[in-house]
Amino acid sequence: MGIPIHYDLQAVVLLYSLGPSFDNFRMAIVARDNLPTPDQLKIKILEEAEARSKGNTTTSPEEAFQTNHKGKGDKPRFKNRSTYHSKQNCAKCGRNNHTTEKCYAKTKINNKESTYLAEEICLSSGNRSPTDSLTLCLDSGSTSHVCKNRDVFDSITKLSNNNSLQLASNGQSVQILGKGLAKISHADRMLNLPDTLLVPNLTTNLLSVSKITSKGFKVTFDKNEAHVYNSQNEVVTRAKMSNGLYYVDTSAPKEKSNLICNSNIQEWHAKLGHINENDLKLAMKNKILNGLKFNSNEKLGDCEICIQSKMTRKPFPASGYGICIFLINASSVDVLRRGPV
Secondary structure, eight states: OOOOOOHHHHHHHHHTTSOGGGHHHHHHHHTSSSOOOHHHHHHHHHHHHHHHHTTOSOOOGGGGGSOSOOOGGGSOOOSOHHHHSOSSOOTTTOOSSSOGGGOHHHHHHHHHHHHHHHHHHHHHTSOOOOOOOOEEEEESSOSSOEEOOGGGEEEEEEOOTTOEEEOTTTOOEEEOOEEEEEEEEETTEEEEEEEEEEOTTOSSEEEEHHHHHHTTOEEEEOSSEEEEEOTTSOEEEEEEEETTEEEEEOSOOOOOOOOOOOOOHHHHHHHTTSOOHHHHHHHHHTTOSTTOOOOTTOOOOOOHHHHHHHOOOOOOOSSOSOOOOSTTOOOOEETTTTEEO
């Protein structure tokens, strides 16, 4: 008939002539801003069919953690180079000897993005295990600091097998593996415990009161708590009573927000431009403003700013005493010049 058909119409007709198995492929092409030309679309359809025939459309969960970038070493090796190069044209760059999915121009753009995506997925897939809090017990009978956790030691000096520690609870002896500097985080500071004994078979970590006081600190025991003071009489460590023993909890401090004070009508009156009491209570009743809460029975007190803004000054009189005519009559005097006006 000699009627020209637009490329977009040809592409749409070609897409909707495909079978139901190409529904996802059809939707992906139609959703693009610019439809490919019929030649490019034909190449894409052939590539999709070839990929499906090879069974490459499914992806295992393990492959989701890998980046889409392939280096030079990942290129397949063929004895006959003519079988490796494809005779189809690439719809991305228009060159021969490769398909669109292996186009270098496309890989170069998406390489960095896909790598970052893989790193994010790998990081988010890690399991987060809770960290046990390291509990220390203030012991007035222990002559040295004793710890059972090897990972808190900054440096350890191994001791001979003959060194042992006798427990006061049951009289048994446990082996001492080493001695060194233990660093334990406590609240917002670090506790440095020199000459600490490493005893893995110990049930509870012990803080020696005698060692603490020998460094110039002071330890006081109350009914429910024990406090350790430094030379400036500042509390550096607290221990709470539990089952007859004073334990220092070294777990990470819980995040707390500042205390929120209850708002009153006087504060809201100042925040909202010194609005009157009736309108302020009406706004709270109708919930016009989010967060506007105060006791509805409160009365608005005297506001100094409101009083000052309503103050007025009386005007000067329209007529004065008039002009001085007679002798020894009231006269105006310039204080600065000290002479009659």
